[in-house]
Amino acid sequence: AQSVTQLDSHVSVSEGTPVLLRCNYSSSYSPSLFWYVQHPNKGLQLLLKYTSAATLVKGINGFEAEFKKSETSFHLTKPSAHMSDAAEYFCVVSEVTGGGNKLTFGTGTQLKVEL
Amino acid sequence: NAGVTQTPKFRVLKTGQSMTLLCAQDMNHEYMYWYRQDPGMGLRLIHYSVGEGTTAKGEVPDGYNVSRLKKQNFLLGLESAAPSQTSVYFCASIRTIPYEQYFGPGTRLTVT
Numbered sequence: 001a002q003s004v005t006q007l008d009s010h011v012s013v014s015e016g017t018p019v020l021l022r023c024n025y026s027s028s029y030s031p032s033l034f035w036y037v038q039h040p041n042k043g044l045q046l047l048l049k050y051t052s053a054a055t056l057v058k059g060i061n062g063f064e065a066e067f068k069k070s071e072t073s074f075h076l077t078k079p080s081a082h083m084s085d086a087a088e089y090f091c092v093v094s095e096v097t098g099g100g101n102k103l104t105f106g107t108g109t110q111l112k113v114e115l
Numbered sequence: 116n117a118g119v120t121q122t123p124k125f126r127v128l129k130t131g132q133s134m135t136l137l138c139a140q141d142m143n144h145e146y147m148y149w150y151r152q153d154p155g156m157g158l159r160l161i162h163y164s165v166g167e168g169t170t171a172k173g174e175v176p177d178g179y180n181v182s183r184l185k186k187q188n189f190l191l192g193l194e195s196a197a198p199s200q201t202s203v204y205f206c207a208s209i210r211t212i213p214y215e216q217y218f219g220p221g222t223r224l225t226v227t
Binding site: 004009032036042043044045046049051090094102103105106107108 | 148155156157158159160205213214215216218219220221
């Protein structure tokens with residue numbers, strides 16, 4: 001069975017400082033991993049995905065994540081936070097089943113960006 | 116190309132009432148999923164469909180039914196709403212190659 005743990009439910013940073021949102025996963029197979037962002041009262045938007053190609057994945061809006069198999073981690077980073085980054089972020093692991101890809105969502109990390 | 120749309124955007128029901136949520140996609144995807152989102156719990160899969168005329172149970176199917184009579188539409192029904200079904204419901208349409216999920220804007224349902 002697969003699972004996802006987002007280690008921080010809330011993260012607060014100052015504008016212009018780095019962002020680190022932590023995610024650990026477990027999976028029986030070689031997983032695909034995703035980060036989604038959800039702004040208030042909006043749907044989910046895909047930030048980036050890892051699907052067994054390059055371990056360092058670049059996404060939209062300056063975000064990137066590194067897949068580290070030895071640490072079972074897929075942490076999301078951004079060098080410099082912007083006010084518009086304030087949102088909730090979900091780490092997601094995917095494995096292939098008979099019903100297609102089964103996604104397991106983390107419980108989310110609320111990112112607050114302060115002036 | 117509208118992507119994934121959901122109808123309605125908001126709804127308030129009384130306990131015991133019924134309703135149907137509609138998800139529509141114009142990307143010709145086979146797979147469609149219904150999720151519910153609750154605070155501190157991420158998204159949980161209710162039901163899914165791998166093609167027209169097929170449906171299957173997800174992680175939290177109790178109290179819900181679904182139908183996929185047309186490929187572009189995936190309906191989620193609540194036969195007798197309960198306060199525990201107060202949630203935000205998201206539909207997703209899936210492109211398999213390369214894999215990506217496209218989410219609708221959500222339906223905010225309150226059951227009193």
